[in-house]
Amino acid sequence: MTPIFDAMTRYIRDNPLAFHTPGHKRGLGAHDLLKEFLTDRGLSAEVSLMEELDDLNSPATCIRDAENLAAEIYGADDAFFSVNGTTGAIQSMMLATLKEFDEVIVARNAHRSIVGGLILTGARPIFINPRIEDGLQLGIDPAEVESIFKSNSKIRAVILVSPTYFGITSDLEKISRIAHDYGSVLLIDEAHGSHLKFSDRLPKSAIESGANFSATSTHKLLGSLTQTSMLLFKNLGGINFNREEIQHAANLIQTTSPNYILLASLDIARQQMFENGSRLWNRAIDLSNHLRDEISKIEGFETFNRNDLDPTKVSIDARRLGLTGIELESILRWDFKIQCELSDPFRALFLITYSDTEDQIEKLLNALRSISRSRKVIDRVNFEIPRLSKIPEQILTPRQAFFSKSKSISIQESIGKISAEEINFYPPGIPILYPGELISREIIDYIREMMQFNIRLVATDPTFQTIKIIQKGDI
Numbered sequence: 450m451t452p453i454f455d456a457m458t459r460y461i462r463d464n465p466l467a468f469h470t471p472g473h474k475r476g477l478g479a480h481d482l483l484k485e486f487l488t489d490r491g492l493s494a495e496v497s498l499m500e501e502l503d504d505l506n507s508p509a510t511c512i513r514d515a516e517n518l519a520a521e522i523y524g525a526d527d528a529f530f531s532v533n534g535t536t537g538a539i540q541s542m543m544l545a546t547l548k549e550f551d552e553v554i555v556a557r558n559a560h561r562s563i564v565g566g567l568i569l570t571g572a573r574p575i576f577i578n579p580r581i582e583d584g585l586q587l588g589i590d591p592a593e594v595e596s597i598f599k600s601n602s603k604i605r606a607v608i609l610v611s612p613t614y615f616g617i618t619s620d621l622e623k624i625s626r627i628a629h630d631y632g633s634v635l636l637i638d639e640a641h642g643s644h645l646k647f648s649d650r651l652p653k654s655a656i657e658s659g660a661n662f663s664a665t666s667t668h669k670l671l672g673s674l675t676q677t678s679m680l681l682f683k684n685l686g687g688i689n690f691n692r693e694e695i696q697h698a699a700n701l702i703q704t705t706s707p708n709y710i711l712l713a714s715l716d717i718a719r720q721q722m723f724e725n726g727s728r729l730w731n732r733a734i735d736l737s738n739h740l741r742d743e744i745s746k747i748e749g750f751e752t753f754n755r756n757d758l759d760p761t762k763v764s765i766d767a768r769r770l771g772l773t774g775i776e777l778e779s780i781l782r783w784d785f786k787i788q789c790e791l792s793d794p795f796r797a798l799f800l801i802t803y804s805d806t807e808d809q810i811e812k813l814l815n816a817l818r819s820i821s822r823s824r825k826v827i828d829r830v831n832f833e834i835p836r837l838s839k840i841p842e843q844i845l846t847p848r849q850a851f852f853s854k855s856k857s858i859s860i861q862e863s864i865g866k867i868s869a870e871e872i873n874f875y876p877p878g879i880p881i882l883y884p885g886e887l888i889s890r891e892i893i894d895y896i897r898e899m900m901q902f903n904i905r906l907v908a909t910d911p912t913f914q915t916i917k918i919i920q921k922g923d924i
């Protein structure tokens with residue numbers, strides 16, 4: 450059953466004469482370059498907001514049916530389709546939950562989309578650091594969450610990312626119990642976990658673990674087109690919500706003209722998981738385990754496995770060959786035409802999904818064997834990567850900072866001033882400095898040292914000669 454796809458197919462077959470959007474009129478007037486990409490058949494499926502195709506902002510027929518099927522497969526009470534990526538789903542759940550000056554526990558390794566959510570809602574973040582081991586961000590400690598609640602009874606929500614990009618999950622069962630005991634809700638950025646539900650050999654999904662909301666990137670790991678995600682909701686504990694409130698929040702940030710091919714791809718991705726999800730993901734897990742086993746036999750390469758890891762995320766560490774993860778990524782890309790998901794100074798990350806084959810895994814292994822043969826194994830290189838010892842002091846909420854007057858000044862002059870901008874390295878897009886936080890010598894040194902590893906800095910001035918600060922007198 451694929452309600453959106455079925456409704457589109459009926460409409461296309463009926464083929465009414467088009468005096469409506471899109472301007473290319475289902476491909477008739479499209480440029481050849483677009484036709485080359487999307488084909489005549491694909492463009493004819495670029496339908497518009499016709500009555501029989503429902504309305505994403507107020508779904509009642511085919512979109513609602515598809516969302517209900519998605520909620521059912523994930524064990525949620527409701528699902529909301531997003532064509533604004535997981536960013537859209539995250540900001541929707543934050544807008545549904547938080548208002549100005551509400552206090553919210555936020556994992557410091559949250560994705561930048563959460564900064565956007567904080568600016569939109571005006572909520573005041575109380576940050577919590579993940580534990581870090583050998584450059585790897587681990588889960589959030591439930592005891593630390595509890596101790597924040599003990600000293601502050603007004604917290605409305607907890608927002609965490611689980612799994613992390615590198616596949617580490619937090620103990621969400623414990624954390625959800627704590628949050629609910631204190632009358633708070635648990636919002637999970639599950640951008641990297643849309644597949645967890647489909648095998649019991651994977652960590653439990655957020656919704657199964659007691660989260661109220663999960664923003665999940667169907668496009669990252671399942672088969673929907675890039676840009677499409679789902680917001681899942683379960684009425685569990687903490688504050689009560691109804692579907693209308695969440696829809697209202699989602700409508701604030703979502704287009705009124707969703708592309709139906711994108712929407713249908715969400716529907717079809719869910720159907721694919723319904724038909725074959727468990728078989729496909731169990732195969733991906735087998736392939737990942739095989740990859741890990743074989744990597745451990747190649748001299749100079751290391752990988753890891755742990756109980757709280759999603760095993761389909763395979764991190765490869767080549768430090769014993771004198772290579773950073775970033776250098777390993779580059780060698781694989783340019784010498785072997787193999788592209789990983791991302792890398793950091795410590796390791797490179799490979800995502801294994803239901804689409805991978807034994808042949809592809811063998812090609813990767815052969816490339817690693819070849820790199821190992823061409824290099825000398827040394828004592829593990831341990832990079833002097835600076836660690837931020839403490840979270841910067843928050844002077845203004847992200848929203849207050851966003852709406853304050855700002856100006857650019859040189860980095861040297863900025864110490865002790867309030868940042869007006871968010872700064873992160875992309876990937877992974879985790880903010881180092883939030884708008885409203887105090888700029889310190891430690892932060893500046895950290896950013897400069899990280900830049901030496903050739904990671905892309907996302908800041909108003911990506912060369913990091915200047916930074917935007919809040920103008921005095923405007924606070």
Ligand SMILES: Cc1ncc(COP(=O)(O)O)c(C=O)c1O
Pocket residue numbers: 533534535536537560562610614638640641666676678877878
């Ligand atoms: C942890 C995390 N959350 C949210 C997002 C945002 O997802 P999207 O790009 O679909 O908006 C990303 C994207 O990389 C991410 O890594």
